[in-house]
Amino acid sequence: MHDFLQQLVNGLSVGAVYALIALGYTMVYGVLRLINFAHGDVYMVGAVIAYELAVKLAGLNSPVWVALPIIFLGAMVGCGALGFTIEYLCYRPLRHRPRLVSLITAIGVSLLLENLFQNRRIFGATPRNLPELLVIRPVLSIAVGASHSPVIVTNLDLISMGLCIAMMLGLSWFVLKTKMGLALRAVSFRVDTASLMGINTNRVISMTFVLGSALAAVAGVVDAMRYQVDPLMGLIPGIKAFVAAVLGGIGSIPGALLGGFLMGLVETLLKGYLPAQYNNYSNAAAFVVLILILLVRPSGLLGKTTVEKV
C-alpha cells in the first residue's frame, strides 16, 4: 500500500508538468489547428531563464520567498515574449498556406532553439544544476500500515501540483469569463467568421501563444529545480505532453490536464510495477496506452467528436 501511494504521488508530480506543457499544445491547436512542435523547446528556454535568474539571485543571497516568484515570473515573461516572437516571425506569414507548411516550420523552430542553446556562448551542451535556492525536502510524511517508510510528499511535489491546478483554473476562468476569452473561443470556432464579427484575430492568436508559452515556462522552472537544465531537455517532455494533449482530447483544456496527469501516472506505475528488466519499456508502454485509448475514442478522452466537412 505504501508503495502504491508513493508511486501515485511520484506520478502526479511528474504528470503536473506534462499537463502544464500540454495546455500550451492544446490551446494553440484549438485556435490554429497547428501542432506547435517548438513548444517543448519553449519549456527548455523557461528552464534556462530560471537557471540564469537563479544564479544571479543566489549571488545576491536573496531568500527563497523573494527568489522563487521572481524566477517564475521572469521565466513566464521571457517565454511569453519568445512565444509571441515565434508566432509573429514564423507562423503568421504562413497562416494562409497549407497547414503542413506551418507544421514543418514548427519542427524547424524546434531544431533552431535546440541547437542555438547548445552553442557554448549561449548555454552549451553540458547540463547544469540550479543553485540550491529551494531545498527539496519532505513536507508531508504519512505513515501507512506496517511499512517501514512513510509516504512522502516533498515541497516541490506540492509546488508542481499546486501550480498546475492553479494555472488550469486561471486559464478556465480566462477562457470562460473574460471578453478576451470569448474572442478566443470564437476564433477557435471559426477564424474567418470571428474576424467578420470584429475580432482582432491576430491579437487573439498572439495571446494564445503568449499564454501557452508562459505555462510551458512554469513547467520548465519546476523541472529545472527538480532535475537539471540542458538544451535538449524539452525533447521527451515535449513529446509526452503532446501525447497527453491528444489523449485528453486536443483542443480541450480540462482534457490536457487529465491527459497530463494520466501520462505521468501510467508512466510511473508501469515503472513501479513492471518487472525490473522491463523498466525501460515504460516509455513505450505509455504510448501503447495512447494508441489503445485512441482506438476506442479517436477524439481523446474529453475531446468533442467533430465531423470533418468535405
Next chain:
Amino acid sequence: MRWMAFWTTVVLLCLSGCKKQQGESSDIVIGEYGSLSGTTAVFGQGTHNGIQLAVDEINAAGGLLGKPVRLVTEDDEGNQDEAVSVVKKLIDRDNVVGVLGEVASTRSLAGGSVCEQEGVPMISPSSTNPDVTKDRKYVFRVCFTDDFQGSVGAQFAIKKNWKRVAVFSSSNSDYSKKLSMFFKQTFTAAGGQIVSEETYSDGDKEFKAQLTRMQSKNPDAVYLPGYYTEIDLILRQARSLGFTVPFFGGDGWDGATLDSISEGCCFTNHYSPEDPRPSVQQFIATYKAKYGAVPDAFGITGYDAARVMFDAIKRAGSTDRNAVRDAIAQTKDFPGAGGSITIDENHNAKKPIVILEIRDGKTHLADTIQPN
C-alpha cells in the same frame, strides 16, 4: 559534364596537396577524442587537462624524435555515434599517429572499432569495461578493469557489513552493465544477498518509481554503478523520498556533487588526492600550478595515457603506426603518475584501486587495494 570534370580535378588536386603536406609534417600529431561537453563533460575535460599537461611537458623538454608534439582534440559531446565520426576525422583528416580516448566504455568501444579497422593505436585512459580491449590488436588501456573494480566493491560491502544490497544500474551503458554483473558475482559468492535489481537509462531524469520500489525492500545499501550526472539526480531524489541508506559505486562517480546529500556514500576510483605517494603528489602540484585546481581521476589517467603513448613512440623510434602499437604492447614498468604501468597480454594495466568515502561532506581515502 565538363564543369564536373573540372571541379573533380580541382578537388582531387587539393586533396593530394593536403596529403603531401601531412607526409612531410614537421610535428607528431596525436589525436584525442572525449566528451568535452554533454552529460559526461567532466570526464572529457579532466582527461583533456591531463593530456594537455603531458603534451606541454614533452614539448618543453624538446619534443619527441626531435619534433614537437601537436595534439588535435575532438569533442564527441558524450555521443556514441559522434565518437565514431570524430575518430574517423582524426585518422583521415589529421593523419594522427595514435589516438587517446575515451572515458566512457560505450564510446571507447565505438571509437576503438574504428582504430582497429584503420590500424591506428589507441590508448583509453580510463575505460574499465573488459570488452574495450578484448580481441583488439590496436586498443590498449592504462587502468584497471571492471572485474577487479566490481569485486573490490563487493568485498568492501561485505567488510562494511552490508548484507542486503540493491543494485541500480543503467541498461544502456556498457560500463554500468558489466560492472554490476561483476559486483553481483563476487557479492553473492561471498554470501551477500541482492534484494532488488532495478535499471534506468542514461539520460533519464526521473528515478523515483524505481527508488520507491527499492526502498520497500529495505536494503542495507544500494550499489549504483553509473555516471555522475545520473548519480547526482538519483541521490537527490532518493533523499527526498526519505531513502537514506548509503549508495556506493565505481569510478563513474567522479564528477558528482559530493556533499551532505551523499554522506556515507563511497566509490572505487583510480586515484585519491590524499594518496601520499610522491609521484601522485608531484602530479597534483604540477596540475595545480597549471589549472589552479586539484585534478580528478581523469586528469591523472589522461596524463598517464598520453605519456605511455609518447614513451612508445620514443622507443619505436618512428611514427609508423604498427611500430608504435608494438611498442605500446611492450610497455613494462613505466613510471606513471598513478603508479607503475605494465601492459599485459590483454592490453590492460594492473593498477591499485582506491576506495573513497564521503564523510562530513568531503571525499576521503578509505582504503587502497592492490591487484593480485
